[in-house]
Amino acid sequence: MVRSTVFLVLAISAAACDNTSGNVASTKTGDTTHPAERGSPIDDLRAACGDGAPTVLGASAIKRQAYLQQVTSATATLGWVTTNPTGARVRLSAQGDTSSATVPGTVEDYAMRTADESQMWSALESLKPSTIYCYEVADDSEAMTVATGFRTAPDPASTAPVRFLAFGDSGGGGTDQYALLEQMYTVKYDLIIHTGDLAYDDGTIGQFEDTVFGVYGELLKNIPFFPAAGNHEYHTLNGAPFRDVFNLPGDSGEKWYSYDWGRVHFVALDTEADYATQAAWLDGDLAATAAPWKIVYLHKPPYSSGSHGSDSALRNALAPVLARHGVQLLLAGHDHNYERILPQNGTYYVVTGGGGVGTRSVGMSSFTAFAEDVIHFVYGEIGVDEMVLHAIDATGREFDSVVIPRS
Numbered sequence: 001m002v003r004s005t006v007f008l009v010l011a012i013s014a015a016a017c018d019n020t021s022g023n024v025a026s027t028k029t030g031d032t033t034h035p036a037e038r039g040s041p042i043d044d045l046r047a048a049c050g051d052g053a054p055t056v057l058g059a060s061a062i063k064r065q066a067y068l069q070q071v072t073s074a075t076a077t078l079g080w081v082t083t084n085p086t087g088a089r090v091r092l093s094a095q096g097d098t099s100s101a102t103v104p105g106t107v108e109d110y111a112m113r114t115a116d117e118s119q120m121w122s123a124l125e126s127l128k129p130s131t132i133y134c135y136e137v138a139d140d141s142e143a144m145t146v147a148t149g150f151r152t153a154p155d156p157a158s159t160a161p162v163r164f165l166a167f168g169d170s171g172g173g174g175t176d177q178y179a180l181l182e183q184m185y186t187v188k189y190d191l192i193i194h195t196g197d198l199a200y201d202d203g204t205i206g207q208f209e210d211t212v213f214g215v216y217g218e219l220l221k222n223i224p225f226f227p228a229a230g231n232h233e234y235h236t237l238n239g240a241p242f243r244d245v246f247n248l249p250g251d252s253g254e255k256w257y258s259y260d261w262g263r264v265h266f267v268a269l270d271t272e273a274d275y276a277t278q279a280a281w282l283d284g285d286l287a288a289t290a291a292p293w294k295i296v297y298l299h300k301p302p303y304s305s306g307s308h309g310s311d312s313a314l315r316n317a318l319a320p321v322l323a324r325h326g327v328q329l330l331l332a333g334h335d336h337n338y339e340r341i342l343p344q345n346g347t348y349y350v351v352t353g354g355g356g357v358g359t360r361s362v363g364m365s366s367f368t369a370f371a372e373d374v375i376h377f378v379y380g381e382i383g384v385d386e387m388v389l390h391a392i393d394a395t396g397r398e399f400d401s402v403v404i405p406r407s
């Protein structure tokens, strides 16, 4: 009786935890004829601003180092958490410019934050496109952080490549998550998108600190981050901590939103919110953009051969909208594997749910082009007429790629 009780408790905690280890190395090979160019995503940004080492917080009041939100070709928002909001500000200068601007930080109050820590936001405006800006965070004690840099989005007319990193279901701070993090320093991207389930297991503020900012903080101080919420984020107060720690565009209450990065229009949806409402909003949003490239990302997959499988209600709601507006790519997570779907009415669908929380076996369906249960991320390079997607595992091996035409 005792033994079976213990077994039951272990089984329940394992299912709730959902945090098993996975395969870090792919054993299969898809199309590897288009290998990604390798290089650091942050070295040039740091070198431009004299940031030669990870930020040393030391005795600083800063409890969550600065991170980039809502970066556009003309604006950016910096967030950080401090125990001393008095006089909080950002000092900003364009690369090589000896003059600097000082932008005050404002406190966002919310219930989940502990009493002695303040969530700060600083809105940076009148920026130039495709430009490196150097910034430091200060307060009334003049305790500056190390100056470091970020790059603004390109002008919509720019024909320079747009490069992004995408992953989902990224874990609870385990070894797989850190193995994949190491590989995230080997490809050059302009922004990071996340397909949801960031903060295991329950999307609490503490879990965001430990499994998001504690893991990716050194990337997020240089690279803009645009996450979509997953079902684990909704375990706590219907996702309130997700919306507290991030500063996301649009007027949906930080649930679904869109933004442009050069020639690419990105849309993040929230698969814990009503599908019909979002499909109608998406129809209008896509009708209003002139961007030649359109990418939609969300958590639950419209097509999947993984353990959760296809969300057919979501597919029925979205697929006609994606086809009508020529969306080239939809990225999802939720199933802890990689799966590339055969194009459906011109749209490529990819499941990227192997960000570090573990893997689960994935089958094959009539719509499957390639599938593998492996810890991985997807790296996209978007040119004028074609996009190349690369799937890279946690050992750094590229195990699949696909070339997606613009039309």
Ligand SMILES: [Fe+2]
Pocket: 196, 197, 230, 231, 232, 299, 333, 334, 335
């Ligand atoms: Fe999920």
